[in-house]
Amino acid sequence: MALNNSQYDTIVRTYEQKQLQTRNALDKRHEIVYREIPEYKDLQLSISELSVRQARKLLEGDENALQELKVQLKALSEKAAALLTSKGFPANYLEPIYDCSDCKDTGYIGNQKCHCFRKAVIDLLYTQSNLKDILQKENFDTFSFSYYSSNHTDPKTGSSSLASIQKAHAVALEFVDTFGKDFRNLFLYGDTGIGKTFLSNCIAKELIDRSFSVIYLSSFELFDTLAKSKFDNDADAGEMNEHIFDCDLLIIDDLGTELANSFTVSQLFLCLNERLLRGKSTIISTNLSLEALVEIYSERTFSRITSNYTMLKLTGDDIRIKKKLMNREEN
Numbered sequence: 001m002a003l004n005n006s007q008y009d010t011i012v013r014t015y016e017q018k019q020l021q022t023r024n025a026l027d028k029r030h031e032i033v034y035r036e037i038p039e040y041k042d043l044q045l046s047i048s049e050l051s052v053r054q055a056r057k058l059l060e061g062d063e064n065a066l067q068e069l070k071v072q073l074k075a076l077s078e079k080a081a082a083l084l085t086s087k088g089f090p091a092n093y094l095e096p097i098y099d100c101s102d103c104k105d106t107g108y109i110g111n112q113k114c115h116c117f118r119k120a121v122i123d124l125l126y127t128q129s130n131l132k133d134i135l136q137k138e139n140f141d142t143f144s145f146s147y148y149s150s151n152h153t154d155p156k157t158g159s160s161s162l163a164s165i166q167k168a169h170a171v172a173l174e175f176v177d178t179f180g181k182d183f184r185n186l187f188l189y190g191d192t193g194i195g196k197t198f199l200s201n202c203i204a205k206e207l208i209d210r211s212f213s214v215i216y217l218s219s220f221e222l223f224d225t226l227a228k229s230k231f232d233n234d235a236d237a238g239e240m241n242e243h244i245f246d247c248d249l250l251i252i253d254d255l256g257t258e259l260a261n262s263f264t265v266s267q268l269f270l271c272l273n274e275r276l277l278r279g280k281s282t283i284i285s286t287n288l289s290l291e292a293l294v295e296i297y298s299e300r301t302f303s304r305i306t307s308n309y310t311m312l313k314l315t316g317d318d319i320r321i322k323k324k325l326m327n328r329e330e331n
Contacts, residue, residue: 007125011121011124015117015120022096023096026094029094030094033084036089037083037084040083047076047080050073050076054066055069102114102115122208125208125212126208128215128243129204129208129214129215130217134201135205138197138201139206140173145165148161149317152316154315161194161315164190164314165316167312168199168314169199171312172186172199172203175203175310179207179248180212185284185308185310186283186310187285187309188200188283188284188312188314189312190313191315191316191318192287194317195319197285203249203283204251207248207249212248213247213249214248214251215250215251217244217252217253218257219252219254219255219256219257222258225240226241226244229241244271245271245278246280247280250275250280250282251282251285254285254286255286260296260297265297269298269300269304273304282309293305
């Protein structure tokens, strides 16, 4: 996944700040040493003068200048280290201290991004997703089929609650495994509290861990952000607005819980259509029936969704209520 300019700049500024802090800390340690050991500064000056002198010899064609420099520098460095330790300082006291010694806080090893840069990307994506804390609890590792019954059958589809979630789980795993190769969208609908949001979060965690950008917004947050960007000239909302259209995966949760009006109807179509044109995946979850979806958001939006999304209906009892009852029985 390629970071957008804003995301890349954010990470680069972090590395620049680290490098500045490292230089400032090293300068302060030098000041301490020069104050405590005046002769150390003279020794450092001798090392600098030696390097310049030998460089001139090398340019003048003296083939032995480089080897002589190495030998003399080694001797002076050993003398400097001995001087430091004799005054109670560690021998490496004047060496820079990096958060990442592999790339020396540059983010790159040669032309390749360092492992710490990749981690910084993931950390940023978690922060921007609005899901940083919840995904520690809601992910495929903590997912359980035990809350779904094979006896609870949807009269319209004939599928049991268990069969429906097993199908949705398999589709979710395939969605993750093929993400970035196959362009797909998911529409999760059905009863309240049956794990639609949980399943969306499972997908989100896997993709963020693979360095894809994911943004989670409730329908209220989505339309509030779009309104602020359009009517209030809000800079933060404007930046988020662009992320909404361009992130690798947008999750719109609880569609239908917002106050529906002409603005939300038009903006939903605009958002979904723009993301389709850009080839950016979207997951929508809602408690609305398909009939209600048509009635609230129009045939045009309904057509976009049914034509371009994998439709997954989940049924069953409210898992949150089940968990509360189970906790009461255990206590």
